[in-house]
Amino acid sequence: MEGALDLSSLLRLLSQAERQAGQLMAQVHADGNQYRRTALLQQIRSCLEDAIATAKIMEPEPSNLPPQLPLSDSPPISNSGSPRSECSERVLFKEHERREMCKKRKTLPKWASRVCVAGGGLAEGLEDGYSWRKYGQKGILGARHPRGYYRCTHRNTAGCLATKQVQRSDDDSCVFDITYRGDHTCQQKLQAPPTPGADEPATSQSHDHHQAQVLNSSFFFPSSSAQITSFPPQNLVFSSTAAVEDHHRNYYTGSSTPLFISPATSDSNYFPVAPSQVAVHPNASESELTEIVSAAASTTNSPRMDANFMLDQAEFGPLFNFDPSNFFGSSF
DNA sequence: TAGATTTGACCTTT
DNA sequence: AAAGGTCAAATCTA
Numbered sequence: 001m002e003g004a005l006d007l008s009s010l011l012r013l014l015s016q017a018e019r020q021a022g023q024l025m026a027q028v029h030a031d032g033n034q035y036r037r038t039a040l041l042q043q044i045r046s047c048l049e050d051a052i053a054t055a056k057i058m059e060p061e062p063s064n065l066p067p068q069l070p071l072s073d074s075p076p077i078s079n080s081g082s083p084r085s086e087c088s089e090r091v092l093f094k095e096h097e098r099r100e101m102c103k104k105r106k107t108l109p110k111w112a113s114r115v116c117v118a119g120g121g122l123a124e125g126l127e128d129g130y131s132w133r134k135y136g137q138k139g140i141l142g143a144r145h146p147r148g149y150y151r152c153t154h155r156n157t158a159g160c161l162a163t164k165q166v167q168r169s170d171d172d173s174c175v176f177d178i179t180y181r182g183d184h185t186c187q188q189k190l191q192a193p194p195t196p197g198a199d200e201p202a203t204s205q206s207h208d209h210h211q212a213q214v215l216n217s218s219f220f221f222p223s224s225s226a227q228i229t230s231f232p233p234q235n236l237v238f239s240s241t242a243a244v245e246d247h248h249r250n251y252y253t254g255s256s257t258p259l260f261i262s263p264a265t266s267d268s269n270y271f272p273v274a275p276s277q278v279a280v281h282p283n284a285s286e287s288e289l290t291e292i293v294s295a296a297a298s299t300t301n302s303p304r305m306d307a308n309f310m311l312d313q314a315e316f317g318p319l320f321n322f323d324p325s326n327f328f329g330s331s332f
Numbered sequence: 333t334a335g336a337t338t339t340g341a342c343c344t345t346t
Numbered sequence: 347a348a349a350g351g352t353c354a355a356a357t358c359t360a
Binding site: 133134135136137 | 335336337339
């Protein structure tokens with residue numbers, strides 16, 4: 001991006017767009033419960049904040065912009081033209097990343113899911129299209145079971161910020177509460193076993209990611225004998241049975257057996273998913289069960305806003321003319 | 333040996 | 347200050 005655009009002008013543009021995104025988010029919240037649009041706007045806002053922070057770091061001269069917050073308590077590093085050492089640059093970016101992570105805790109879209117594991121059989125091989133890496137475990141006050149913290153394996157290589165927390169329910173030991181943050185930007189679906197139509201544009205999968213991942217789960221374990229049930233969060237809006245069927249075609253071209261019950265056909269928030277698809281050993285230890293559910297839980301992931309969806313101008317309506325490609329295409 | 337997990341320490345938020 | 351969340355060194359495993 002160096003030299004492509006005056007950084008001060010860019011910062012002004014980004015700040016303006018970020019304010020606009022914030023106002024739009026407020027409008028969306030006021031309009032009603034439109035989860036996808038809200039989450040999308042949150043992501044855009046987060047991107048803008050990232051870009052602003054990055055631009056501030058890279059800005060070679062103090063500008064006439066309002067003073068920015070220092071990145072750390074350490075003495076400010078001079079950036080008035082003298083070359084900074086790689087070491088201090090690394091420290092600066094590390095500090096920046098840490099602060100950005102804290103910001104993202106608040107700005108990343110967040111949603112909850114609940115998974116129940118029951119039945120007998122073998123748990124071997126339970127995987128999904130996403131790979132998670134555990135980075136922490138913590139006992140939670142008032143909870144009998146520890147909470148596991150997972151992030152996307154491709155966080156470092158692809159910058160994917162998706163994370164999830166898995167906690168076993170106190171009330172029912174076969175129920176796991178899973179909280180997701182952020183969305184996968186790493187295109188992990190490409191690593192999944194080859195499936196007919198799996199290389200379709202991401203747009204076709206983005207509108208009902210929940211169902212899509214459920215389909216993934218059943219694809220990998222077509223012969224297992226236990227059951228995983230999913231309780232979709234109430235604040236999520238899944239469009240229709242047709243969408244489920246679309247994903248069915250995406251992942252199961254050639255199959256004529258409808259494996260899933262559409263949420264539209266269910267009269268409660270209990271959403272039976274892929275019955276008789278996933279096996280769990282009845283004597284599995286807690287840690288084993290947690291791992292199993294961690295993998296399974298991601299198959300009930302939430303609506304996904306991938307890049308194509310994010311760029312879908314129709315989702316913004318006439319209120320928002322922000323075009324990320326204009327902002328980031330040539331300069332980032 | 334590389335990648336994943338564990339776990340105590342540290343940081344941020346409330 | 348307490349609790350939640352993340353980091354990173356040590357350890358494990360394939």
